Amino acid sequence: MIEDYDLIVSSFQSQYGIRLSREIHDMPWEEFKQMLIGIAPDTALGRIVAIRAEDRKEYLENFTPEQHRIRNKWKTRHAEFIKNHTSKEQMDAQLDAMKMAFMRMAGLGGD
Incomplete structure (x- = not known):
């Protein structure tokens, strides 16, 4: 999760309008977890998670070299x-x- 921190920050900003650098210190852990679980597929983190989780051959055949990487x-x-x-x-x-x-x-x- 640490290596995805920038993706998490970007996704919280785009989906919730929250600047984690300002609000994370006052945010309860349960609230953070619930919001993270609710991250949509059209966010930076959502797109990366979709790439990581893809296993369907017909989709993998059309992946770009960067997506494969x-x-x-x-x-x-x-x-x-x-x-x-x-x-x-x-x-x-x-x-x-x-x-x-x-x-x-x-x-x-x-x-």
């Missing part, structure tokens, strides 16, 4: 976070659960 940077950072905050045992358990789910979907039991 933004998305790839986010995916790499997210994968690194997961790697650094998930134990091997947790990863193995997650993979086993996925394997069982796929086996059940294929009608192979998986029990």
